[in-house]
Amino acid sequence: MTVILDRPYQFIPPNRNDLWPAFIQKFRIFDYYLRKKEGVVSYDCRNIERLKQSIASGAGVLLAPNHCRYADPLVLGWCSRHSGRHVYAMASWHLFNNGWFDAFAINRMGGFSIFREGSDRQALETAIEILVEAHRALILFPEGTTNRTNDALKPLLEGVTFIARTASRRRHKKDGGKTVVHPVAIKYLSVDKIDDWANAQLSQIESQLGWQKPVSLPLLGRTLRVVEALLALREVEYFGKSRTGPLPARRDELIEHLLSSTEQRMKLENAVSDANESNVRARVRVIRSEVHTRWFSRNPNDQEKRALRGDLAAADLAQELFSYPDNYLQEETVTDMRLVETIQRMQETLFGKADSSIPLHAVIEVDESINVPAEKAPRGVEDPILTSIRESLTALLENLSGEARPVA
Template identity: 55%
Template sequence: MTVVFERPYEFVPPFRGTLWPWLIQRLRLYDRYLKRKEGVVDYELRGTEHLKQSLDAKHGVLLAPNHCRYADPLVMGWPARQLGIHVHAMASWHLFNEGRFDRFALRRMGAFSIFREGNDRQSLEAAIDILVEGRRPLIIFPEGTTNRTNDQLKPLLDGVAFIARTAAKRRAKRHADPAQSAAAGSGHVVVHPVAIKYLCLENIDRWATQQLDQFEQRLGWKLMPRRSIRERTVQLAEGLLALKEVQYFGHCNGGDLSTRRDNLIEHVLSSTESQMKLDKPSEDTRERVRLIRSTASSRYFDNGADPSTATELKRYVLAADFAQDLSSYPDSYLMPDQVTDTRIVETIQRMQETVNGKADHTIPLKAVIEFAPAIEVDTRRPPKGRRDPLMQSIEDDLTARLAKLATEARSLQS
């Protein structure tokens, strides 16, 4: 997720028209883009009757999917097309700066911006208004950023509950007013957790072997002994970690992979915080990354967008992003008794993104999109000092569904 240094943040509001979203669906532009850019060529919808019930009841609908791939927002266009509806989605500001066409297309598909490097009251109000109006479902990815790990859910951000609960209060207030009750529908706001799982449509051996061969050749690994795809993937991950340790520590460290990963994350973040003269906000990696990114952005524009400061600030941001990227490599993901074809593909593509800046998407994938029954949003404040019950319900549902969907992937022999 790139910090935009070219220009200061400017809120991009949601586009309310219906002609462009209808045309995009009609021309199947989602399908073309997903096939060409992400390798997603097929899909299966499950549980859409739950969403239809909420739409028929005229609830304000918030869709809360897991976020493991960049394809996720467009994948959500398929259920919208099948149900004959349009949606709005909260999208990171940097996506609107990839080019004029991207900015135009994102808006016409229903996206509006969120400034993740700071407080964005306009975006929050837009999200709340969409739920209060109840004309279109609103998509928010509660993990905040792309997880890259399909079978495991990252901790969810509580901002989703704030948006949903605020909207529920306002809808309830409108419902109580006879002059507005007809437009307010039922007065309810509901959340549908949505589990997205990507499955490989063909045997991955040929694709994985080709990608691993290219990686090993770049590292100068020649005439290697015969090993399984899993063993080669794990060894490459360890080799790339060692290279990063030399880059940041000046030497390789000992110990198991998870400990070395965590030590490198801590070193990168603490050294960056020290150079920027920042206090460590918490132990949470995402909070520390967010502070580094937001501080870099504000310092750049506070200094009059001086180009001489941009290089150093971008270096801080890249270091923080690398730390967050490292945190997306989970423990025990490729253990012999747990490894699947999709986990191998994810890990190889994640390494390609880390090293090359982009991944090979020639392996064809199928997206399974599964909707959970509605969770009605309680307007009361959550208990003080305890986890928000709404976020806990969303997390529990997504975790259970992803665990079940994970069993549909092909197991690999170690």
């Protein structure tokens, strides 16, 4: 669960001492962490000169990367190394609650917290201030959360352009300086062929499901077989029986059931309507926010706490199911890394942690800068800056997806 119920939210500001990130870079500490914890053993920074030019111009620089793995913020440390400029990064509050070492390391490397389940003015003001100061670049992930679908970009959050435009106005008023956004595409590639690793991981999942009969399916068919089995288990859990039909339709039906039943129990129909009923992420956010509010403001008894934990689990499952995009494992376009991502996502569901023993190569590609005007965004339409970020990331990722191995 990403909502922390052990203690109420408290903003964690970034550590502004440059000695810590310099120390971490000098001794390649995050390189070691990426190898050991995430399996990222090598990298390639492309078009880094574009970022260097923006830094040299004195602009406030916002890096807007896609977000498909937990490794992404650390991988961008290589961008920082080659550009010669340290970075700050906005990080979800729950990441600061995964142990004292992680909290310490994230903060010393420039991370500061954001409360995703509610309004967090301190985090927004800190991000704006960083861009106005232009002392370091700022990393904001427009997708908001990680999704393990490297080739599919999730809907982007408007908060990124709100921060950028507000900073641009303040910077222009302060000294006439400018603010720019660099879309950054991160693509992970398997160093070796995945067959041995993938078959071993699928065997582990199949064993967990109680399957004993060996299978002679190709790797794609075997993966899809496990995906359907896990969906069927969830259907039995929430519907009482498994269903039939195409997997995307069954997924959507389960998502709707999870969200609507939770909204009804919590009497959130009106709040959800205001948050846009068609947006799964918005509905999940409303549920999470309400769970947090009731937990810390209404002194619930043990029975209600159990119910709230169930509501939170349902919302988390809905978001997890939403992260399985249509046609991602389509036979004509499936790649080895799409299979790796799917297997690792299933492992996180079953075991709470994905196997990271498969060595990965990270490609980090910086796109041209997008100038942020000082004017407010036009009303009634999507912010043109957000459109530009989406188009840039989509094009970069589409191109990079071709570097993965096709599945025979």
